[in-house]
Amino acid sequence: MFAFIISRILQSVPVLLVVALISFAMFAYVGDPVSIMLGQDFTEAQRTALVADLGLDQPFFIQFAKFVGNAVQGEFGLSYRLSRPVAELIAERAPATLELACCAAGVALLVGVPMGVYTGLYPRSLLSRAFLTFSLIGVSLPTFLIGILLILVFAVWLGWLPSFGRGDTVMFGWWSTGFATMSGIKALILPAITLGLFQLTLIMRLVRSEMMEVLRADYIKFARARGLSNRAINFGHALKNTMVPVITVVGLQLGAIIAFAIVTETVFQWPGMGLLFIQSVGSADIPVMAAYLLLIACLFVTINLIVDLLYYAVDPRLRVSRGRGH
Amino acid sequence: MANAFAQLRDSDIWWSFKRSPVTVISAIVALICIVTAVAAPFIAPHNPFDVATLNLLDAFKPPAWIDEGEADYLLGTDDQGRDLLSAILYGARISLFVGISATVFAALVGVSVGLLAGFLGGTVDALLMRIADIQLTFPSILVALLVDGIVRAAVPREVHDQIALFVVVVAIGISEWPKFARPVRGSTMVERNKEYVLAARVIGVSSFRIMTGHVLPNVLGPVLVIATLNLGLAILAEATLSFLGVGVPPTQPSLGTLIRVGNDFLFSGEWWITIFPGVSLVIMVLSVNLLGDWLRDALNPKLR
Numbered sequence: 001m002f003a004f005i006i007s008r009i010l011q012s013v014p015v016l017l018v019v020a021l022i023s024f025a026m027f028a029y030v031g032d033p034v035s036i037m038l039g040q041d042f043t044e045a046q047r048t049a050l051v052a053d054l055g056l057d058q059p060f061f062i063q064f065a066k067f068v069g070n071a072v073q074g075e076f077g078l079s080y081r082l083s084r085p086v087a088e089l090i091a092e093r094a095p096a097t098l099e100l101a102c103c104a105a106g107v108a109l110l111v112g113v114p115m116g117v118y119t120g121l122y123p124r125s126l127l128s129r130a131f132l133t134f135s136l137i138g139v140s141l142p143t144f145l146i147g148i149l150l151i152l153v154f155a156v157w158l159g160w161l162p163s164f165g166r167g168d169t170v171m172f173g174w175w176s177t178g179f180a181t182m183s184g185i186k187a188l189i190l191p192a193i194t195l196g197l198f199q200l201t202l203i204m205r206l207v208r209s210e211m212m213e214v215l216r217a218d219y220i221k222f223a224r225a226r227g228l229s230n231r232a233i234n235f236g237h238a239l240k241n242t243m244v245p246v247i248t249v250v251g252l253q254l255g256a257i258i259a260f261a262i263v264t265e266t267v268f269q270w271p272g273m274g275l276l277f278i279q280s281v282g283s284a285d286i287p288v289m290a291a292y293l294l295l296i297a298c299l300f301v302t303i304n305l306i307v308d309l310l311y312y313a314v315d316p317r318l319r320v321s322r323g324r325g326h
Numbered sequence: 327m328a329n330a331f332a333q334l335r336d337s338d339i340w341w342s343f344k345r346s347p348v349t350v351i352s353a354i355v356a357l358i359c360i361v362t363a364v365a366a367p368f369i370a371p372h373n374p375f376d377v378a379t380l381n382l383l384d385a386f387k388p389p390a391w392i393d394e395g396e397a398d399y400l401l402g403t404d405d406q407g408r409d410l411l412s413a414i415l416y417g418a419r420i421s422l423f424v425g426i427s428a429t430v431f432a433a434l435v436g437v438s439v440g441l442l443a444g445f446l447g448g449t450v451d452a453l454l455m456r457i458a459d460i461q462l463t464f465p466s467i468l469v470a471l472l473v474d475g476i477v478r479a480a481v482p483r484e485v486h487d488q489i490a491l492f493v494v495v496v497a498i499g500i501s502e503w504p505k506f507a508r509p510v511r512g513s514t515m516v517e518r519n520k521e522y523v524l525a526a527r528v529i530g531v532s533s534f535r536i537m538t539g540h541v542l543p544n545v546l547g548p549v550l551v552i553a554t555l556n557l558g559l560a561i562l563a564e565a566t567l568s569f570l571g572v573g574v575p576p577t578q579p580s581l582g583t584l585i586r587v588g589n590d591f592l593f594s595g596e597w598w599i600t601i602f603p604g605v606s607l608v609i610m611v612l613s614v615n616l617l618g619d620w621l622r623d624a625l626n627p628k629l630r
Contacts, residue, residue: 018460140611144585266569278572284479300464
């Protein structure tokens, strides 16, 4: 087990290094930070001094090592657009995005799994067909259009829910949360549904097809022969065995949720990291883009690692085959 | 020519096509989308880019079937008095153009890389596939956004406006090439060890000729299916980029741009400026996706 964890961590190092190299190359070669920082009037001596100060006269590898060293400490310099430390900007925005992403994943799981189980158990019922049609629509609608439609119906026509922002937030230390107030929770509903809908349909289809496959297996027939109740069979035996692929997909989709949060945050003007990133892309704010890229890469690598470890916990067969030294 | 038609009529593909009403309908819809998009300058009732014909007094007219609507503007007008139907026809043209170009670009890069990696093997293979793996870890929309952002930072604004359409095509293409490279590499590795390749080697055909002339035609089968399935994704990616305001330039509005513009007027009650381009986009993508699904199943020997 320990060796497995170590080898998985080592595998993710090259990925992070490549991403770090890309962000560094963006910093070093795209645009000209020196002329941006100097402004209009400067002497050659000032320029040389700044170049030496930033370490731009040093060899490539030393510069890269310095960049990685700074990045590990969360030091990414100043945003070109807002002239504030990038780390501060991201720390300010992170809670909003993480709360949104977790709620979206929660919606997708809590609604998607039961819908998948139901459609898997009763594939011919009318409700199952309705669910499947609904999922086909969910897959074909782009995220931003879902958001716009929800705003149109629930904010403009019915006026039940707010259409933009986070509502009132409460600070816990440096973490600003929207869960503590009614308006914060209300503001969370539409964005979370928008972001989670695609994942919901994906999980539902996956659970459905896995359930239908597992229910045909011999051990289910045997469990029926033993006279176990339907409930025990469906949930204790069948659902448990569908969980491995579900965990993989949900884990990998958590990354997709954070990436698509860019779109959802734009639709709902949600003050998170995605909105910060898209504003940076629009104004070519390289430090923020580089920092966001590295942060997302770390997040993805961590998520993949956790997914692999969860496999281990859920599926005993993996442990046995590893134990034999494969 | 007549012979080719007869061959098509007797083929399995045509038989499975005829038997699936959903596929026939989506093929017709996709065909209508393509024809209207290509012929937009001839069939659009107004020219939305001709500033001389625009009249701000015509702005915010609702669709024709609503009380204040005019028959001249079937789907209503936008904030600048442009006919929405015409804007949608022109926009679909740009969306389709970007989607198809990006898919072709991704296919060219992906097939070349897959062929090289699968045929040469060794270090080249390990390196190229590692890059593909790393890129596949990230959602393609993020990659496309990043490429677009880097280009935006690297070139001056005036130049960027001129090449914006090209940049979007490249950005989406780069974000999707691994989807082509992986299967092509897989089937190249199988073909590489077959006897006809060995025979070609024995009579002294160069590696390049073997790759392009002998192996390539035999690994192209799945590429058509992947391309169709990816076309829908590419169209959606373009719409998303344009909606975020970093895609095609505002002078050439695609469906995504129209939706973004309309989004500003959602609250003042002018829902049609956003909803009609949105519906057109969904219809286009849905028909392409359904065609792709059918093609995948029809060409899959396991399902016959």
